[in-house]
Amino acid sequence: MSAAAEGHEAQSQDILAKVHHDLNVWGFPDEPIDLGFGPVFLKTIVMTWIVMVLVIIFTVSATRNMQLKRPGKLQLMVEEMFLFLRGLAVENLGTKKANSLMFLVFSLFIYLLFSNLLGLVPTMMSPTADVNTTLGMSLSVFILAQVLGLYYKGPSYFKHFVQPFVFFLPINIVEELSKPLTHGFRIFGNIYAGEVLIAVLLGLIPITATIFGGFIASVVWLSFSIFVGFVQAFIFTMLTIVYISMSSAESH
Amino acid sequence: MGGILDSLNINQTLVAQVFNFVILLIFLRIVVYPHIVRVLDERQNYIENSVTAAEEERKQAEDLRQQYLAEMQKSKDEARDIIQKASKAGEEQAREIIEAAKAESNRIKESALEDINREKEKAVAELREQVATLSILVASKIVSEKITADIQRGMIDEFIKEAGDLPC
Numbered sequence: 001m002s003a004a005a006e007g008h009e010a011q012s013q014d015i016l017a018k019v020h021h022d023l024n025v026w027g028f029p030d031e032p033i034d035l036g037f038g039p040v041f042l043k044t045i046v047m048t049w050i051v052m053v054l055v056i057i058f059t060v061s062a063t064r065n066m067q068l069k070r071p072g073k074l075q076l077m078v079e080e081m082f083l084f085l086r087g088l089a090v091e092n093l094g095t096k097k098a099n100s101l102m103f104l105v106f107s108l109f110i111y112l113l114f115s116n117l118l119g120l121v122p123t124m125m126s127p128t129a130d131v132n133t134t135l136g137m138s139l140s141v142f143i144l145a146q147v148l149g150l151y152y153k154g155p156s157y158f159k160h161f162v163q164p165f166v167f168f169l170p171i172n173i174v175e176e177l178s179k180p181l182t183h184g185f186r187i188f189g190n191i192y193a194g195e196v197l198i199a200v201l202l203g204l205i206p207i208t209a210t211i212f213g214g215f216i217a218s219v220v221w222l223s224f225s226i227f228v229g230f231v232q233a234f235i236f237t238m239l240t241i242v243y244i245s246m247s248s249a250e251s252h
Numbered sequence: 253m254g255g256i257l258d259s260l261n262i263n264q265t266l267v268a269q270v271f272n273f274v275i276l277l278i279f280l281r282i283v284v285y286p287h288i289v290r291v292l293d294e295r296q297n298y299i300e301n302s303v304t305a306a307e308e309e310r311k312q313a314e315d316l317r318q319q320y321l322a323e324m325q326k327s328k329d330e331a332r333d334i335i336q337k338a339s340k341a342g343e344e345q346a347r348e349i350i351e352a353a354k355a356e357s358n359r360i361k362e363s364a365l366e367d368i369n370r371e372k373e374k375a376v377a378e379l380r381e382q383v384a385t386l387s388i389l390v391a392s393k394i395v396s397e398k399i400t401a402d403i404q405r406g407m408i409d410e411f412i413k414e415a416g417d418l419p420c
């Protein structure tokens with residue numbers, strides 16, 4: 001009985017491994033390799049480069065020959081995105097700080113959006129489905145928030161660690177440290193789960209073909225993943241704005 | 253610590269990803285961002301200017317309208333004045349014409365009366381002359397013939413008849 005269960009489990013794992021193996025047409029190694037400064041995941045790095053190239057192509061072609069009175073479609077997309085994010089930033093940070101941080105917010109959103117959507121292209125992978133990317137960015141945002149807090153408020157920035165009482169210090173520190181962790185793992189979990197489910201649904205096609213119409217579940221999940229990609233990119237950007245505004249607000 | 257990081261698959265990829273993102277950030281900041289901000293600022297200025305200009309033109313149009321209305325009112329008043337003057341002048345003229353006609357008719361009537369009187373006087377003078385002639389005639393007849401009462405009667409009748417036949 002237990003042998004049969006183990007065999008079944010091994011079989012299902014084989015299916016997933018087989019799907020992953022079949023999808024890996026570019027031959028990226030699963031194990032981290034050493035490129036000279038330590039072990040890295042080659043696939044994540046290459047996918048990030050692809051995303052960077054796509055972002056650069058998209059934004060440059062959208063902002064080349066910008067029209068004042070009759071904007072093109074790409075230009076309009078970028079402008080609307082920018083205005084939407086600026087509205088959020090101005091609401092939370094105030095006009096002056098928002099304008100100085102707008103390039104970061106905009107770049108973050110468009111980079112995460114393209115990263116999230118790249119995983120939906122067959123054989124590609126979201127850079128955000130690797131915890132290194134998301135945690136790296138959330139740590140950068142964390143450090144940036146601390147630096148900006150110090151910059152805008154001076155030494156009185158440290159006061160909020162001991163509020164309302166001194167013995168709240170450990171709680172405040174834990175709270176502060178939990179921010180980048182949740183920030184990074186939230187988007188990682190969503191996107192990674194999306195990618196796993198894409199692979200699982202692909203692996204299940206031989207089983208579901210006769211019951212649920214095979215690829216329909218996969219298509220539905222892909223379209224939902226587009227939505228999730230937008231939402232997660234938006235949440236990450238929004239939380240970045242909120243963390244910076246919390247750490248740099250005058251009245252804390 | 254190292255074990256936790258390994259089990260989470262965290263390694264130097266993190267540093268590389270941060271590095272990649274910073275490169276992308278710098279690129280977008282230098283190449284893309286200024287264009288977007290510039291165009292948005294320009295559009296905002298353009299819209300503000302357009303709104304201001306539209307407001308200005310609306311005000312001007314309103315002024316023009318008021319001006320035109322005032323002028324129209326003025327010309328209406330003038331037209332009414334002119335019509336009133338003209339009708340007054342017309343009435344005046346009509347009265348003058350009527351008075352002139354009356355005067356003319358009076359003049360004609362008076363001259364006609366004068367004519368009549370003159371004719372009458374002429375006729376009376378003529379009658380007198382004839383009466384005198386007849387008297388002379390009667391006198392001569394009286395002188396020449398013996399006058400009887402019958403003759404006298406007849407002569408007077410004749411005289412009266414003759415006098416009655418005269419146009420008077």
